[in-house]
Amino acid sequence: MDISGIILAGGKSSRMGVNKALLHINGVPAIQRIKDVVQGLVSELLLATNEKDMYEFLGGRIVGDIVKDKGPLSGIHSGIHASATDRNLVVACDLPFLSRPVTAELIRIAANVNADAVVPIIKGKIHPLFAVYRSTILPEAERALENNRLKMLDLLRSLAVYEVTEKDFLRGGVEEALIQRAFFNMNCPEDYERAVAEEAKLTARKA
Template structure:
């Protein structure tokens, strides 16, 4: 099999962001269990299946039991941009799938589809899904060459991902399944998710 015929997913690094403070939830979202499996485990398994490997960006004391290496933010308290930064700094891959841990609707099939679409945009700096009219920077593919831009932004206190990416070449891909990218932030959203999950299994 030639390199051109290879599955595009095998050339991607895979990272799951689990370092958030979960302040609105009141407890670590990564450890909340849905269907007997923590959200972090669900997303890490999907990333691993989609691209072949996964690294967790989080706290080794809390997130080391999920069968993946754990690396820590170098800008603690700086939000998800800091997670993207350390993922790109750690990676040896040109392209990297970086996903937040609080998207329980994500599947390996969705992520694999994103990885395949990425191959259509070789000049892009990042490939972002768009669902329900909203860009999804916390389930996206980033090129390692964005690292200096992101690091400079963090050093200057600029933490909004889309603002930092304003000068980058972005490929935006429409995804019809909004539920795949829905994240969980509050106890109310968590209860609603659990109720929906119990209805589908009853």
């Protein structure tokens, strides 16, 4: 499917205390790990951030916010506005264990449903920052930004949403362990420590 990838790298990382996109997991910045997964699955890759200099090392196309200081919704809006495709895979920069099987299956599911947004719900938790959005969401996103309604859940209520659960990924042949790892996100220092420890275990297991 012709689809763009939009990596969100504009967060303030207030709970982490440092830029979580650039935290290293096994010697590689978290955002680089995500880019390496997404790049081979999309027709174009965009990086949504207002800090161009900080992310030039990634080598992708950088898109700044059209409407600034409005959180993830700003990045999604700007990324889709700049995208050349109707469907867009949006990925937050704090998913260090994102994997190709999980990402490819989400894209495959999105290609076969007619919805504005295809959003995973894992263990009962919705993940609007690892989801597929169509360009049809732009009018609603713009209205939300204009009215300062910045919560992603509020936006989703105004869209046609297809929910993807663990069962959908399992039916697509994705291993349970990969599903659970993919949706682990780093919000605070304890999460980062856990990610580093988990990666060390995985590396030792493969050795």
